[in-house]
Amino acid sequence: QVQLVQSGAEVRKPGASVKVSCKTSGFTFNAHYMNWVRQAPGQGLEWMGRINPNSGTTNYVQKFQDRITMTRDTSISTAYMEVRSLTSDDTAVYFCARSPRYLSSSNFDYWGQGTLVTVSS
Amino acid sequence: QSVLTQPPSVSAAPEQKVTISCSGGSSNIEYNYVSWYQQLPGTAPKLLIYDNNKRPSGIPDRFSGSKSGTSATLAITGLQTGDEADYYCATWDTSLSAGLFGGGTKLTVL
Numbered sequence: 001q002v003q004l005v006q007s008g009a010e011v012r013k014p015g016a017s018v019k020v021s022c023k024t025s026g027f028t029f030n031a032h033y034m035n036w037v038r039q040a041p042g043q044g045l046e047w048m049g050r051i052n053p054n055s056g057t058t059n060y061v062q063k064f065q066d067r068i069t070m071t072r073d074t075s076i077s078t079a080y081m082e083v084r085s086l087t088s089d090d091t092a093v094y095f096c097a098r099s100p101r102y103l104s105s106s107n108f109d110y111w112g113q114g115t116l117v118t119v120s121s
Numbered sequence: 122q123s124v125l126t127q128p129p130s131v132s133a134a135p136e137q138k139v140t141i142s143c144s145g146g147s148s149n150i151e152y153n154y155v156s157w158y159q160q161l162p163g164t165a166p167k168l169l170i171y172d173n174n175k176r177p178s179g180i181p182d183r184f185s186g187s188k189s190g191t192s193a194t195l196a197i198t199g200l201q202t203g204d205e206a207d208y209y210c211a212t213w214d215t216s217l218s219a220g221l222f223g224g225g226t227k228l229t230v231l
Contacts, residue, residue, distance in 0.1 A: 108166070111167075
């Protein structure tokens with residue numbers, strides 16, 4: 001069965017970086033986009049960007065363009081997202097979510113369990 | 122402030138029907154597919170509707186989706202207490218070249 005398993009909760013100080021992983025199984029990793037979505041406490045969902053595991057090509061939301069990097073390791077079917085220069089506003093649950101691999105895709109059919117990132121001094 | 126506008130909350134009695142709207146524009150909803158998600162407290166979102174009106178396997182036909190112009194609607198019939206959750210619409214924005222979520226709607230089953 002399709003599974004997306006994310007790394008555990010993280011605590012970082014302001015200005016630091018964090019890298020979250022999303023290990024997948026049960027499907028062809030290269031055949032789907034991997035998206036990253038975050039949810040601040042008590043807030044809604046926010047799409048941050050996606051990676052095409054087949055090519056490594058990425059699409060980032062402009063507000064995160066300078067602070068995030070999405071990568072993948074196809075040998076272990078795992079996607080990663082690094083967020084740099086963290087502030088308290090980045091405290092959120094970060095989800096990875098699979099979608100079909102076409103340009104205007106927004107069908108997120110399988111999700112990871114979420115990774116809580118807390119930014120606090 | 123989300124580009125896609127949803128009502129913050131809706132409510133209805135058990136067994137009744139409720140609709141949740143999602144309003145966007147010509148660069149997003151009008152020419153792209155809409156999907157809908159249910160999020161129970163403390164859990165990851167779950168896909169309810171994709172491609173405007175299709176249900177993944179396992180989603181009951183009490184949930185249905187529609188789209189007209191720059192707006193989309195999720196309808197839930199035969200409401201159950203277990204349907205109490207937050208609901209989000211999503212689509213692609215061609216101008217932004219980005220995915221979009223609505224602000225979310227909290228459903229209360231009275």
